[in-house]
Amino acid sequence: MKKNKAYLFLLPGLVFLLLFMIVPIILTISSTFKDQGQISFNGYIEFFKNKYFIQVLMNTLKVSLMTTLLCIVISLPVSYYISRIHGRMKSVLIALSVFPLLTSAIVRSFSWMIILGKNGLLNEILMNMHVIREPLNVLYTPTSMIIGLVHLFLPLMIISLVGVMENISDDLVQAAESLGASRFVAFRKIIFPLCVPGLIVGSILVFVGSLTAYTTPALLGGKQQVISVYLYQNAMTLNDWHAASIVATIMVAVTFVIVGLMNLTASKLNPRGENS
Amino acid sequence: MSLLSLNHVSVGYGQNTILKDLNLNVEKGELVSLLGPSGCGKTTTLRLIAGFLQAKTGQFLFNNKNYTRVPINKRHFGFVFQNYALFPHLTIFDNVAFGLRLRKMDKKTIEKKVRDILQIVNLNGFEKRFPAELSGGQRQRVAIARALVIEPDLLLFDEPLSNLDANLRIAMREEIRRIQQELGITAIYVSHDQEECFSISDKVAILNHGMIEQIDQPKAIYQYPKTEFVAQFIGFKNFITCTKRDIHGNEAVFSTTHGKFRTKMSPGTKSETSLKLAIRPEDIELYTDIHSDTTGENFLTGQIQLSTFLGKSYQYKVLTPLGVFHVNCSSETQPLAVGTTINLFFPMDKLVNVD
Incomplete structure (x- = not known):
């Protein structure tokens, strides 16, 4: 019996989580199913009838999905490069790639506003080079939101991918090449499938992060609303805590569904889900 | 004319010379071992032949063609790694079929070839398993089958048995020799184990400091070392x-x-x-x-x-x-x-x- 007392070490953490996270979440969720003391789904039915809400939800999903895909595309070559080098250069590159996480969201977003604005750096350069005649409308669109979010979350994807890629031996690529695969085919058939576990972890982090991000979409999105901003407005501006709780519950549900779908894809892409 | 010749080949990184002015000729159907202490350049020679690294100077002729700058995937050589290098996410069947699929063979031919080669290495019935489920000796046989199934012009072994225990090593080296002779494949075998090299090779090359000190039949080297x-x-x-x-x-x-x-x-x-x-x-x-x-x-x-x-x-x-x-x-x-x-x-x- 004495040996089994190790679980006691878990207790402080568990109590903390229970009191300050699990209980509030249950209270929030259960409150959404109550209408004047009775159990009802009216709140949800009303929400899903609301075309504006559906549009905001879709908008958010689209932005998060695009952010995740872009992060994957940009991270794959970068992480592969970082995972193949050694020594000092590697630590320098990892530190550099984590840098966006170390800067304040507000500072980061304002820099993007300066770059992407109507009279901003980007438009000025493109017009001076005579690539365009009229200034582009980038700021306050989903595009500017995606740019800001990719900038913010890229480090999470890079770190997750470097982690798995470091464990893939060079011999595997050379074995594939000696069997007739070009570099690209070796990457696609060997490296990529073995990266799937890292890819899933990175995608979940980036997707959930984008879905719940507030500052960046609020500053770069303009009139384009995302669900987190909508939630904030319901709670703080309209003081409608019931509606805000419903939005929060829907966000949690969407997150779970997406994470589940990603795990499903992962198990199809890489039946072993391990590299040994 | 030899099937393979390395002429005055040198390899080095920066100031560091690993091979200097190396000459090696291998005839068709021979099994030649490269033997030497660690750091003598035997693995470097093998990787150079495979195309994993490039010669600084010199020429690599294979079948009278200049292979010095031919990329790895165009050489059509089989390579057996010390740590097997099996693809962990693929089944044994898919591992062995990897090279065949890249050659765009039809499904039936692939299935037949994989089955035949697994028969040769005594692994039939293992098609659906994953590498992690096999023992060291079995994995190395899969690696050999994977390299053999593409019917390579040359088979390269990089200390293939050094991760196995002593008894298995002896069984496997007899197996390698049997398969090599059965299929009449030309092979180059790197090892630091003298007995292993002497027992399976037609010729043994002893390397030291990036040069071949002597190349001859095992018995001749054993009786009459030159240096x-x-x-x-x-x-x-x-x-x-x-x-x-x-x-x-x-x-x-x-x-x-x-x-x-x-x-x-x-x-x-x-x-x-x-x-x-x-x-x-x-x-x-x-x-x-x-x-x-x-x-x-x-x-x-x-x-x-x-x-x-x-x-x-x-x-x-x-x-x-x-x-x-x-x-x-x-x-x-x-x-x-x-x-x-x-x-x-x-x-x-x-x-x-x-x-």
Whole structure:
């Protein structure tokens, strides 16, 4: 019996989580199913009838999905490069790639506003080079939101991918090449499938992060609303805590569904889900 | 014309030269081993042939074509790695079929070829397993099957057995030799295990500091090492430095400061200046009674300094006027005490002249 007392070490953490996270979440969720003391789904039915809400939800999903895909595309070559080098250069590159996480969201977003604005750096350069005649409308669109979010979350994807890629031996690529695969085919058939576990972890982090991000979409999105901003407005501006709780519950549900779908894809892409 | 020739090849990173002016010829159907201490350049040579690294200077000819700059995936060579390098996310079938699928063969042909090759390496029935579910020996057989199934023009082995335990190593090397001869494949085999190389090869090349010291049939190397390094590497522990060499027909007499040594001339001419003789510890005969029959040519008197029990034999360290000699004697006889004065006899057919 004495040996089994190790679980006691878990207790402080568990109590903390229970009191300050699990209980509030249950209270929030259960409150959404109550209408004047009775159990009802009216709140949800009303929400899903609301075309504006559906549009905001879709908008958010689209932005998060695009952010995740872009992060994957940009991270794959970068992480592969970082995972193949050694020594000092590697630590320098990892530190550099984590840098966006170390800067304040507000500072980061304002820099993007300066770059992407109507009279901003980007438009000025493109017009001076005579690539365009009229200034582009980038700021306050989903595009500017995606740019800001990719900038913010890229480090999470890079770190997750470097982690798995470091464990893939060079011999595997050379074995594939000696069997007739070009570099690209070796990457696609060997490296990529073995990266799937890292890819899933990175995608979940980036997707959930984008879905719940507030500052960046609020500053770069303009009139384009995302669900987190909508939630904030319901709670703080309209003081409608019931509606805000419903939005929060829907966000949690969407997150779970997406994470589940990603795990499903992962198990199809890489039946072993391990590299040994 | 040889199937494969490396001509004056050198490889190096920055200031560091790994291979310098290496020449190697391999005939069709041969199994040639590259043997040497670690850092001698044997693995580098193999990786160079595979195309994993590039030569700084020199030329690599294969089948009369210049392969020096041909990329790995166009060489059509099979490579068997020390750590197997199986693809962990693919089944045994998919691992073996990997090269065939890249060659755009139809499904039925692939299935047949994979099944046939798994039969050859005794792994039929394992198609649906994953590499992690197999033992070391089984994994290495999968790796061999994967390299063989593409019917490579050349098969390269990079210390394929060094991760296996001793008994399995012996079984696997017989297996490798059987498959290689059965399919008539030309192969190059890298190992640091002498016995392994000698037992499976048609020819053995002994490398040292990025150069080939000697390349010959295993038995020829074993009997007649050409250089002092080769002799030392394959177990000659005793060397005699002589002052003069006189050749009489197929015999030679070497003079030293303490007596003369007569030997048979070894095949292959040695340079005029090579005045070293080598002999294995087990080939020296030892006499305790000193009289006229045990003195004279090929005899040397000494005193036992140290006696070590090696199991099969005793090894004596004997101090003589020509230096220290190691002599092995059967452990069935009574061991000799330290300090005993004895006579050493060097049989003329066991004494080898080396560079």
